[in-house]
Amino acid sequence: MNEIDESKYGNWRDEEKSLKEVIEEFPDFSKFAILKTDLQRRGVVYSDAALLLFDKKIHSAAPSCIFSDSNGIVPTGLLLRDGTSVVLHETGENRKHRAPYLVDREGDHLIVTDQGEKVDEVFYWERADFFDKFTKSGKPMWSLVSTRPQRLDITGSWYCHFWDTPGCGCKYCPIGAQGGEKKKNGEEVLSDIEDIKEVVAEALKQKGRFTNIMITTGSILSGKELLDDEVDYNIRLINALSDLFVDGKYPLQLIGTAYSRKQLERLHNETELPAYTADIEVLNEDVFNKLCPGKAKFVGYQEWKNRLKAAVDIFGRGHVDTGLVTGTELAEGIGFATEDEAYQKVSEEAEELAEAGITCAATIWQPSKGSILKDAKNPSLEYCVKISKKFEDLRRKYNIPVDFDDYRRCGNHPNTDLARV
């Protein structure tokens, strides 16, 4: 795509504040974090000239990510000049409501443009050295573990069992479609732990490449107690990887389902896990129940919060956070009617969590083609930045470190990007 056909998108530019206006409105907020927010919110497409600068031997386009089905053609992310990461699960051709940004070329430089005007220089993520290697079991390593500029991303289960019950999948999440496809095709949906360990061992040979490991999984609901099998798997995986490190400890973030106190204690006592995340996704019980019916049915909104608080008791302040799909609280017909109401209500809930030592990590909602809400409209840039700023203000107010989920160890949260200063 070499030009954006603005006529497809109506008068949206007249209806909300522009990037420049939002940057002026929030002078204390990093302009790079605001740009990152908007790139994710609106999506990006690449010109032919930009893609000529993409070198498959150097740059990253591996689709091995639980939320991506790009088939290895599309760049998986961009870096901004200040080192901010922009995680992009797909390109923006399918966005319905706003014109995507165009990534183009200026000489030998990659730039992001809007309506023909240069916004800033950007850089493709680089692929890891292990991508072309194979495990002893013959699997290509790129298909088992994905990467961000400084993070290894490990997926336990590629399928989420909330989707086993009709109507129980989260409405913004493409995992049901992608994981479901793997399951239907008879593909392995649970990653082999020895394979993963082999890939990580290989990855560690690339000096200076990685600062963190993240383990996530589609929810595994089975076991003597709900989620016991997921916990068992995670404990085995975490301990397998411990063998690769000098004293068995390593920077690691586990993004799991909301475990009971007993399960959290097991994780704490049986592994060296330093940080735990259980994504509550949206900070309002009514919206949560509609957006995440499976999570609501099997765990419940209040219980999810209770489990996060229990995690702080066990892992400590600064070691627990919760991810939000920021903007879904305004999904039409499901969420709040106005951005003002959403901001007020979500802020109240976020403060309750912050007081308990839990940081909210905003992840900008990118309506994804595999999801039920693929054609939905996400909110204004102004709202996304305002609520992200609130989360960061609360984090500072309650003095909660977020080293494990910051710009480098994760890179997908505009609010935790602000923790750099």
Place this chain on the structure above:
Amino acid sequence: MSDLIDDSLREKINSDDTIKVLATESKDGILHVVFKSSIHAEENGKIIFYELIESSQNNKNLVYSIWHDKEVKISILTKDKESYEISGIVKRAIVAGKEFEEAYQKVIEDGYKDLSTIWVIEPTEVKNTSLAKRAKEEEALHPVFTHLDRIAK
């Protein structure tokens, strides 16, 4: 390419005998000054240096500077007592990629624990602040700035 750093100045900046200092400002307006032996000038006129400590005040200030287009200043003092002040804008923080990994390897080989960031500065002004030069300028521009015994018979 910046024309402000000519070959002669580049050589002075890059000399191991030159003392190099970096001054930055925090988000609260507080000045911070560090010695930075890694400061060097590239052929393209940019100034590069390495930040080893992710959580340092210097690193935070540089992040703040790139976010808000704040100026930073570098002062150098050569072994021949020439000094220069270089003002610049922070253009890039390199935290990943092959360029970062090469610098990281070099830093580790030099005995340091880690590398956080490669910082890239684009010079906007260079001043020769050498004492000898400044003294001559003052004599020419401000002839009464002197002690009388210096000019007494």
